[in-house]
Amino acid sequence: MNQKYLIPLTTVFLLFLVAYTGVEGAGLHQVFGIFIPYLAVLAFLAGFVYKVLGWASSAVPFRIPTTCGQQKSLPWIKQNCIDNPDTSTGVLLRMVLEIFLFRSLFRNTKAAFNKNESNTLSYSWEIFLWLGALAFHYSFLVVILRHFRFFTSPVPSCLKFLEYMDGIVQLGLPGLFISGAVLLLATLFLLARRVLDAKVTYISQAADYFPLFLIIGIAASGLSMRYFTKVDIVGIKTLTMGLVTFSPIIPEGVGGLFYAHLFLVSILFAYFPASKLMHLGGIFLSPTRNMANNTRAKRHVNPWNYDVKTHTYEEYEDHFREKMIEAGLPVDKEE
Amino acid sequence: MSNEIKPDELLNKIDYAPASGNWMDTTGSVQIRPGMYCYAAKAESVQTLSLPNARPWNPLEEDWKLPDNWQEIIFQAMKERLERFRTFKVFMDICVRCGACADKCHFFLGTGDPKNMPVLRAELLRSVYRNDFSTAAKILSKIPGGKALAGARPMTLSVLKEWWYYFFQCTECRRCSVFCPYGIDTAEITIMAREIFNLLGLNIDWIATPVSNCFKTGNHLGIQPHAFKDMLEFFVEDIESLTGVNCTPQFQKKGADILFITPSGDVFADPGTYTCQGYLILFKYLKDKYGLDVTWSTYASEGGNFGFFTSHETMKRLNAKMYAEARRLGVKWILGGECGHMWRVIHQYMDTMNGPADFLEIPKNPITGTVFENAASTKMVHITEFTADLIKHGKLELDKSRNADRIVTFHDSCNPARGMGLLDEPRYVIQNVCDNFYEMPPNTIREQTFCCGSGSGLNAGENMELRMAGALPRANALKYVHKKFGVNTLGTICAIDRATLTTMCEYWVPDVQVYGVHELVGNALILPGEKKRTENLRLEPMTGFEEEDDE
Numbered sequence: 001m002n003q004k005y006l007i008p009l010t011t012v013f014l015l016f017l018v019a020y021t022g023v024e025g026a027g028l029h030q031v032f033g034i035f036i037p038y039l040a041v042l043a044f045l046a047g048f049v050y051k052v053l054g055w056a057s058s059a060v061p062f063r064i065p066t067t068c069g070q071q072k073s074l075p076w077i078k079q080n081c082i083d084n085p086d087t088s089t090g091v092l093l094r095m096v097l098e099i100f101l102f103r104s105l106f107r108n109t110k111a112a113f114n115k116n117e118s119n120t121l122s123y124s125w126e127i128f129l130w131l132g133a134l135a136f137h138y139s140f141l142v143v144i145l146r147h148f149r150f151f152t153s154p155v156p157s158c159l160k161f162l163e164y165m166d167g168i169v170q171l172g173l174p175g176l177f178i179s180g181a182v183l184l185l186a187t188l189f190l191l192a193r194r195v196l197d198a199k200v201t202y203i204s205q206a207a208d209y210f211p212l213f214l215i216i217g218i219a220a221s222g223l224s225m226r227y228f229t230k231v232d233i234v235g236i237k238t239l240t241m242g243l244v245t246f247s248p249i250i251p252e253g254v255g256g257l258f259y260a261h262l263f264l265v266s267i268l269f270a271y272f273p274a275s276k277l278m279h280l281g282g283i284f285l286s287p288t289r290n291m292a293n294n295t296r297a298k299r300h301v302n303p304w305n306y307d308v309k310t311h312t313y314e315e316y317e318d319h320f321r322e323k324m325i326e327a328g329l330p331v332d333k334e335e
Numbered sequence: 336m337s338n339e340i341k342p343d344e345l346l347n348k349i350d351y352a353p354a355s356g357n358w359m360d361t362t363g364s365v366q367i368r369p370g371m372y373c374y375a376a377k378a379e380s381v382q383t384l385s386l387p388n389a390r391p392w393n394p395l396e397e398d399w400k401l402p403d404n405w406q407e408i409i410f411q412a413m414k415e416r417l418e419r420f421r422t423f424k425v426f427m428d429i430c431v432r433c434g435a436c437a438d439k440c441h442f443f444l445g446t447g448d449p450k451n452m453p454v455l456r457a458e459l460l461r462s463v464y465r466n467d468f469s470t471a472a473k474i475l476s477k478i479p480g481g482k483a484l485a486g487a488r489p490m491t492l493s494v495l496k497e498w499w500y501y502f503f504q505c506t507e508c509r510r511c512s513v514f515c516p517y518g519i520d521t522a523e524i525t526i527m528a529r530e531i532f533n534l535l536g537l538n539i540d541w542i543a544t545p546v547s548n549c550f551k552t553g554n555h556l557g558i559q560p561h562a563f564k565d566m567l568e569f570f571v572e573d574i575e576s577l578t579g580v581n582c583t584p585q586f587q588k589k590g591a592d593i594l595f596i597t598p599s600g601d602v603f604a605d606p607g608t609y610t611c612q613g614y615l616i617l618f619k620y621l622k623d624k625y626g627l628d629v630t631w632s633t634y635a636s637e638g639g640n641f642g643f644f645t646s647h648e649t650m651k652r653l654n655a656k657m658y659a660e661a662r663r664l665g666v667k668w669i670l671g672g673e674c675g676h677m678w679r680v681i682h683q684y685m686d687t688m689n690g691p692a693d694f695l696e697i698p699k700n701p702i703t704g705t706v707f708e709n710a711a712s713t714k715m716v717h718i719t720e721f722t723a724d725l726i727k728h729g730k731l732e733l734d735k736s737r738n739a740d741r742i743v744t745f746h747d748s749c750n751p752a753r754g755m756g757l758l759d760e761p762r763y764v765i766q767n768v769c770d771n772f773y774e775m776p777p778n779t780i781r782e783q784t785f786c787c788g789s790g791s792g793l794n795a796g797e798n799m800e801l802r803m804a805g806a807l808p809r810a811n812a813l814k815y816v817h818k819k820f821g822v823n824t825l826g827t828i829c830a831i832d833r834a835t836l837t838t839m840c841e842y843w844v845p846d847v848q849v850y851g852v853h854e855l856v857g858n859a860l861i862l863p864g865e866k867k868r869t870e871n872l873r874l875e876p877m878t879g880f881e882e883e884d885d886e
């Protein structure tokens with residue numbers, strides 16, 4: 001078996017058990033319900049800010065967008081204003097499409113080599129990674145937003161509307177939230193891709209499987225609490241409201257499964273800034289996407305530009321003067 | 336052709352399913368293989384540029400004669416570059432290894448070597464970055480199981496050799512960057528890796544020697560001023576015998592309207608030489624008809640910039656000649672010939688490095704009145720922008736039928752496509768000078784264009800297997816239109832392409848010839864007072880223009 005995914009899988013499993021037994025067996029409610037969540041949020045905020053400031057402190061010496069369409073040049077040639085923007089409005093549009101719709105990933109193709117028959121390469125549109133990624137990110141977003149009902153009292157009407165829309169299929173009791181199911185399925189799809197596609201398996205690291213297993217664990221424990229094992233929802237809200245108002249209390253009657261769920265979420269928060277999940281912040285700072293392609297029209301300044309040794313015309317002419325004169329090339333100095 | 340491996344053998348090797356196992360563990364097994372790498376730089380060339388660690392060395396030998404503190408040099412170099420380049424720092428941190436880039440690289444498609452997947456090429460460096468620079472990875476390594484999570488490995492000699500092998504199997508074409516959801520640009524990472532090699536004296540000769548020539552003599556090929564002039568005069572004779580018109584160019588003329596700079600490959604190597612003749616014909620036409628005064632320079636006789644493949648600093652040193660010469664001659668603005676990486680340097684770097692060009696005027700075409708607003712600061716215009724403008728305003732008298740034999744497709748060069756967006760200008764010019772134009776399949780052109788497989792200084796002779804493998808995706812698309820539409824001409828706007836695609840065609844698609852866009856222009860353009868042409872610039876007879884029998 002491949003230890004690149006066995007280690008993360010075991011880790012997530014152990015983490016779950018630690019919290020579950022820690023609460024059920026050792027009675028460490030305070031630790032897993034109050035102490036660790038606070039610590040995790042703190043680590044997340046501090047780590048996120050540290051990371052983003054770190055990137056921002058690095059210079060952007062050159063304006064080097066990747067251009068994915070026609071440049072702005074002659075007035076009668078139609079520019080691709082989004083994929084090759086020359087204004088900040090265009091850049092904004094490009095970034096919005098990139099961040100919210102994963103525009104670059106949408107282009108994805110799959111190459112195939114038809115060996116022996118025709119020996120040709122062919123390319124087909126590969127939409128599934130884009131679909132899977134979009135489903136994963138948006139369902140996760142909705143799930144996170146829905147959870148704000150645990151941190152607000154009264155619950156704002158926009159959250160209620162979101163819940164209403166999320167449960168619009170009106171299936172089962174308690175009503176099925178589409179987002180939760182999609183989140184679990186999308187994560188499983190992304191995992192299957194890593195395991196089954198030989199190329200992706202080869203490039204995958206333990207650091208790619210760990211967040212996937214973690215999120216699967218979070219989603220599975222969450223779904224299980226809502227639909228199967230049931231939990232004391234009033235008790236949980238007491239705990240979460242206590243956390244958010246900085247007057248934490250541990251309610252009676254909330255079981256170990258909830259604490260395990262909360263612990264996995266805490267781990268995700270703490271791990272976030274230390275991991276590839278920071279692409280959430282990084283995408284905003286990617287110079288190949290967030291810059292306008294107008295370097296020839298507007299000068300870009302490099303903060304660390306320094307003088308270099310060049311070979312001047314004078315040195316050149318000194319070197320070649322005789323040959324230049326003989327060839328009838330103009331020279332600055334005849335001697 | 337010196338390549339020993341036959342096309343069929345090369346095709347048989349391709350397999351996109353990588354071996355199992357952890358690539359990090361296989362580092363020691365990296366075999367630097369003849370046909371896949373370029374020879375080490377001659378000590379002399381490295382010395383001319385006063386770059387570090389000039390010495391004879393051989394990549395195939397165990398001992399690379401590195402400085403004793405080579406690990407320290409790498410560490411410091413990475414540290415400095417992480418501070419200087421946000422691209423580098425962000426791209427080290429945010430890759431999620433989604434694999435969208437995996438099958439976008441021509442070297443992966445041509446070799447099936449998993450370490451040619453852009454993501455993995457970058458991971459070669461990232462794994463060391465995580466070991467040496469990531470606080471998170473250092474913390475993780477301290478907790479149980481965390482070491483596996485960190486994905487880090489220390490810098491060893493075999494890692495360095497692996498870097499060297501694979502970062503000289505990247506042509507900095509940026510195709511992967513088009514598909515990356517975060518815009519991660521492997522070219523940036525390769526550029527950093529090559530800067531590090533440069534600090535250790537691990538240059539390749541095909542880059543270092545042209546750079547040293549360019550620094551000293553003004554161009555990559557080391558053509559001395561009188562020889563440069565001779566070569567252009569030789570073209571002038573050819574054109575005169577063909578058209579009866581003398582197109583003698585001007586050199587270093589002070590006070591000319593425009594300074595023209597093109598890659599020296601156009602002056603030296605077929606079929607670029609025919610493109611060069613196209614420029615001469617165009618400038619003669621504009622001089623006679625409209626009095627436009629264009630000058631060439633033997634000092635700034637290189638548009639290309641192999642410094643770009645060495646380090647940012649070397650790029651700047653070579654590029655400085657363009658503005659220096661424009662200022663010395665007192666021209667109004669600069670016109671640039673057909674070249675790929677030259678234009679990436681001009682478009683995205685030149686003004687920042689060596690500007691501001693406040694001694695030049697905002698480029699204005701005096702014939703059409705068009706002001707090139709898109710070049711208002713850099714003051715350098717691409718020749719296809721210039722020619723497209725002339726054609727649009729009806730300023731050129733063109734006879735398309737002289738290109739009737741040419742069934743043309745257009746290869747977008749990586750740099751103008753993905754570092755500039757110069758896509759429709761050359762197409763407009765082509766379609767106005769010949770009637771038969773067909774596009775290659777959409778996944779292989781414009782921003783998705785495939786590299787010639789030999790860019791970024793890899794167009795040497797000794798790495799031919801690598802080059803032909805890397806050229807496979809381009810050749811495959813070309814073969815498709817060759818079979819379907821009878822395409823016999825591959826148009827390009829890149830001097831390296833003109834050389835490398837010619838080799839590619841001989842190997843993969845033997846019936847196709849490589850043309851520069853301005854060669855087609857030169858054929859079609861009717862010079863005032865010219866005699867009836869019966870042959871094109873290659874001195875091949877043109878259908879419909881046969882010599883009448885009058886014996």
